[in-house]
Amino acid sequence: MFILGIWDGHDSGVTLLKDDEVLFSINEERLSRRKLDISFPEKSIEYSLNYLGLKKEDISVIAVSTTEFAKTLWRMFPFLKENYYLIRRKKKGYSSFNAFKKKLKYKITELQLDPLSKWISRLIIKNKLKQLGFKNFKLVIYDHHLCHAISSAFISGFDKALVITIDGIGDALSGTISKLENGKLERIKAISGKNSFGIFFEHVTNLMNMRELEDEGKVMALANYALPIEDDKNPLLDFFTIDGLDVKAKYSSLKTYNELKKILWVYPSEQFAYMAQRTLEIKITELVRNAVKETGFKKICLTGGTCSNIKVNMLIKNLPEVEDVYVFSHMGDGGLSMGSAMFANYELNGISEYDFKDVYLGPKFSNDYIKAVLEKDKSGNISYEYIEDIEKKVAKLFFEENIVLWFQGEMEYGPRSLGNRSILAPPHSEEIKNALNLIQKKRVWYQPFCPSMLLDDAKEILEDLKGTPNAYMTMGYMVKKEKQKLVKGVINIDGSCRPQIITDYNSKFARLLLEYKKLSGVGILLNTSFNLHGEPLICSPEDALNTFSRTPAKYLVLENYLVTKK
Ligand SMILES: [Fe+2]
CATH class of the missing domain: 3.30.420.40 (ATPase, nucleotide binding domain)
Incomplete structure (x- = not known):
């Protein structure tokens, strides 16, 4: 039984699962290129089904959440949602969102649930899905906070x-x-x-x-x-x-x-x-x-x-x-599609445990695909070469104080880049941190970067490694005073950091950290999301090249290809 979870609000997206496995998860922003997109996730639905080689008739259950009055109103009149999106993202003047509208917004979002809104929401969603070509599916709709809770509970392992x-x-x-x-x-x-x-x-x-x-x-x-x-x-x-x-x-x-x-x-x-x-x-x-x-x-x-x-x-x-604490890595509303799909799977099949190893749940692209994309580039600004031992080569670039845009494997689900769509740099330099913040990513100066580190290094430098080591950058840790100079580019002014702690040393990303450790003595890198400020994380090699062309960065890695700006 294939179950499709859909979230059609702030940071809309989909999750596809079968038995105790999450097969694919993606948010609409990654495909539409509109950060935290609020549109009905049509692109995500098409993309995920195509990626998995499924047809619409293969989907027997579709799970959605949230039927409050305000959400139902947005489903009835999508231009209201679009208007708020533009105001919220400061693309449209705040003056049009005056005190009266603000008051109305908070009043209606606080209204208690009512059966009529639920009925209207169900009708709109069902019609929408039929328009998209789904047939003979069971539509289930769940409570917003239940879906938040389920996603965290069922993959926590507790x-x-x-x-x-x-x-x-x-x-x-x-x-x-x-x-x-x-x-x-x-x-x-x-x-x-x-x-x-x-x-x-x-x-x-x-x-x-x-x-x-x-x-x-x-x-x-x-x-x-x-x-x-x-x-x-x-x-x-x-x-x-x-x-x-x-x-x-x-x-x-x-x-x-x-x-x-x-x-x-x-x-x-x-x-x-x-x-x-x-x-x-x-x-x-x-x-x-x-x-x-x-x-x-x-x-x-x-x-x-x-x-x-x-x-x-x-x-x-x-x-x-x-x-111990487990924080679901896609804790915002963008993660609701997974919660609704999982609750449907629990209700219908009694499944409450998942073999959830990581959040690499998006698409992956082969070296052949990447080669074809690179061959199409007519800018004349780049050169590229295939390198078998790419981790070793890139580790050397870090040792020589370079920033590298790093693209490999399946795209991450959720807001954090965890080594598959990442901008990486050595962790010890405040100069590199500032260059990345102000020139490359155009972020505010006080926004810190996060480190990715091998578990052995985490044990060496973190003060309070209590409970399960956090693999998703969802937890703060204090860095030991005497170790802070090693990671100056990735700690806050108070000595805390938000690490990705890597316990499985077999991934390509772990191998990169191990190679860097051989040269520098530390298995730690600065890791920030592969995007420009205000844009969504990149998804495809085409997105990667586009972003690369708009930054001063010199090196881009696409799987085994090292791309260099001339
Ligand atoms: Fe929420």
Whole structure:
């Protein structure tokens, strides 16, 4: 039975699975080239079926999520969704999103679920799928937070855990706490959309003139540069009260925005960011502590957009009462297609465990395909050669302080580049870091880069390697003081980093790190996503060449081909 999971909202996408295997997952942005695309994922559907050699009639179950009133309205009138997308990405003036519309937006997203919206959503989706050529399929629709929770729970490998979802809002909720035991999930708490940590941080991001649902990581990064303010002098800590498993926001969503606006002008930007970040850290860890105390469950699965906050995740991991933390690598709404497909598989086939080794779930391209693409290039600006031992050659380039654009294997699912579509560089140089940030990727100066490191190196340089080593860059770790000079290009100013820790040494990427270690003594590289700022991660060799041509980088690796700019 092939099951197709579809998510048709913010960062839309699809997942295809069969039995206990995820066959393919992709987000629409990778194909449409519109970052965090919100369109119905038609391109992803066509692409994934073609890639796997499947026909529409092979799909017997299609699983979708989220039927709240606001989402249903967007399904009925897609131009509303498009309009918000353009405003949110600051492609369209914020003035057209005036106070009244803002108020309306928050009011309608907070409305309780109603059967009519669900019925209309089902009708629209079913018609859409029939238009696309699907026949004789069973359509199942699930709750937003259930889908977030399932994706994290079913691939965590934990038998018994607390599954915590935290996001802006979805199906009228901003969070849930569930118990996972022997493949069964039992929700013990639902946090209403009116008490949303995600919307609070979304407001902070927006007020700092950044893109909500996209730049929250920059707020977290900027917070590191603030002169710390004592907790009892932080006015934002009052915005939430935690009582057991209850979360209570002091103000409504819109009032929160207005109150934050008043505070923003009193403090420097970085201190405002610090106070907001500190609020998440204190309140969410308090909630987790209460949940552990109440249930006795000591392993935690985290997911939902707010769980992209690696500093909060690190504090949760380091709580003495917590044994281990698993953070789903595609924790935002972009990961919902996997959750809905997995829940359908659980309901229909009883499957709750997956052999989930990695997130390389997108397309792969052969050397022959790449050669044909390179032969078509008529720019005259590049030369290329096939190199059998490409890892050794590229390791030498890093040792000579070069930046290399690295493309190999299946594309990553989720927001992080994990060595298949990556821009890589030596980890020790602040100069390279700045060149990458400001010239190559055109990012803000305070945004840190992440390291990819072999497990042996992680043991050497990280202070707090507690629990399962994090393979997905979803967790913060502190770097030992005496080791910080080795990784100056990939740590935050506070000495923390967000590593990809590699435990399987057989991959091509691991071999590259091993070759670099032979030369430099460290199996660590700076690893950032292969894209330019504000664009989606590249997908195909054609995308790679296009991006390469728009950066000053000299070297590009496409599988075994080393491409050099003349
Ligand atoms: Fe969500």
